[in-house]
Amino acid sequence: MTRWIVAAAIMLTCCVPASAQSSQTRPELYTHAQAAALMDVTSGRLLYSSHGDDELRIASLTKIMTAIVAIEHGDFKKPVKVSKNAFGKEGSSIYLKMGEEMTLENMLYGLMLRSGNDAATAIAEHVGGSEEGFVYLMNEEAKQIGMSHSHFANPHGLDAEGHYSSANDMAKLTAYALHNPVFRDIVKTPTKKAPNPNESWDYKWDNKNKMLRLYDGADGVKTGYTKKAFRCLVSSATRNGQQLVAVTLNDGDDWNDHGKMLDYGFEYFPLTSLMEKGEAVKGYDLVVSNTFQYPFSKGEQEGVEKKLVLRQPARDGSADINFGLRGEIQIYLGGQQIGTVPVYQKGSFLPEERARNPVQNTMSPVHPSTFAGALAEVIRELFLQHNG
Structure with missing residues (x-):
């Protein structure tokens, strides 16, 4: 049976966490x-x-x-x-x-x-x-x-x-x-x-x-x-x-207050794409499987840290059936994990991208994409293609 454990934690980007000054630029x-x-x-x-x-x-x-x-x-x-x-x-x-x-x-x-x-x-x-x-x-x-x-x-x-x-x-x-x-x-x-x-x-x-x-x-x-x-x-x-x-x-005064709150969010925390589905992982024969977006205030994105975590081959040398899934990128902001995106071998089938629900399971990382979930999606798609 294929075992998924951490084989490597490679820093893709290493930056100084965003300073407190970013909050000072907002009213x-x-x-x-x-x-x-x-x-x-x-x-x-x-x-x-x-x-x-x-x-x-x-x-x-x-x-x-x-x-x-x-x-x-x-x-x-x-x-x-x-x-x-x-x-x-x-x-x-x-x-x-x-x-x-x-x-x-x-x-x-x-x-x-x-x-x-x-x-x-x-x-x-x-x-x-x-x-x-x-x-x-x-x-x-x-x-x-x-x-x-x-x-x-x-x-x-x-x-x-x-x-x-x-x-x-x-x-x-x-x-x-x-x-x-x-x-x-x-x-x-x-x-x-x-x-x-x-x-x-x-x-x-x-x-x-x-x-x-x-x-x-x-x-x-x-x-x-x-x-x-x-x-x-x-x-x-x-x-x-x-x-x-x-x-x-x-x-x-809720109607007016909600207008102010929503304006504040859109202006000072715009949603930004950190990576796109199919994007190559620099230095590796890998691509990311999902688009990842996050709302950053001014200057915060400079503090984003990404770690590539690769999987380790099965110890018993058995066949490694993983449909191209090779690991995941863990995304951190100020030392706190804000997301996870699986990575695949180039040319692999990438699971259909679905809207993530970060608050669905508070026991998991914010991004619900996991090795098991991604693998299950690949198997499901292959089954549908074979039996369709």
């Missing part, structure tokens, strides 16, 4: 929020945080978790039946009737565009078997994503003891969710129509998120408000191929 960012965070979606890098780990009420921002759990565990085309418990849920509503049935897909639009608490409860009971069962899935998802300052007690966000999150955790959750194309499409939708079995007219839901109309490039995500949480907002926007997520908790 201070202030908001009216009790807590705030700004994150780059591609890399998962936290670009700004103020009281980011404070555990606070999050109101209907909860529904970001409700939506991604339902998307990952549910069948979009299956009908969701509205129970008495869902029908009678207080707060914001899409006015579902008791016993009414609607596909999970349409109900997710009602959940995210109009913040329906009735939809949240119906979805939870349908996907989780009960509201309690679904809340268990929410908290398990939070653990997997690495939300260490969060705990969920319900799927809708009505004030409850033991129901809280933080600005940093909500940024991490949203960055994770935005890698899902279904979630991404739902939250950027301005208006949605859905069949209404009880009336002659269809449901029509306009998105409550004013950022979609106020900010150029806005493409999500969720509003929230309760009497105890006050105004909460998660927004996202994409410009020049870079997507950012902004979070504010308890912010009376």
Whole structure:
């Protein structure tokens, strides 16, 4: 059996870490929020945080978790039946009737565009078997994503003891969710129509998120408000191929603050490509398998360090079946690993490039490409080609 262990750690680039002066070239960012965070979606890098780990009420921002759990565990085309418990849920509503049935897909639009608490409860009971069962899935998802300052007690966000999150955790959750194309499409939708079995007219839901109309490039995500949480907002926007997520908790001027935060991220942390798929590794008969991008502030890129880690042949001299995979490049900034990209022998099949989700597994390096994952992708492609 082929063994993957470190054979060499060769410095490709060695630079002095970026000085503190880079931060001095940026203006201070202030908001009216009790807590705030700004994150780059591609890399998962936290670009700004103020009281980011404070555990606070999050109101209907909860529904970001409700939506991604339902998307990952549910069948979009299956009908969701509205129970008495869902029908009678207080707060914001899409006015579902008791016993009414609607596909999970349409109900997710009602959940995210109009913040329906009735939809949240119906979805939870349908996907989780009960509201309690679904809340268990929410908290398990939070653990997997690495939300260490969060705990969920319900799927809708009505004030409850033991129901809280933080600005940093909500940024991490949203960055994770935005890698899902279904979630991404739902939250950027301005208006949605859905069949209404009880009336002659269809449901029509306009998105409550004013950022979609106020900010150029806005493409999500969720509003929230309760009497105890006050105004909460998660927004996202994409410009020049870079997507950012902004979070504010308890912010009376959130629309303006989010505009400032997003502008700040795009201006001072532009997404930069460090390497492109198929690019040759200087001095070696190797190429990189993925494009790698990261948001750098001015002067930071000078502190990037890359290490080429080559694999060691099997000790028993057995056949080495690796489909051209030869090792990986580990990428560091200021001594902290920010990514990993596999490298292949020139002329090898390179696995299909997929959008990485750096916050999916907090136990792994930021870039999820691994020897095992890359090898599995090659085997899958060869199998499909042989059996197609």
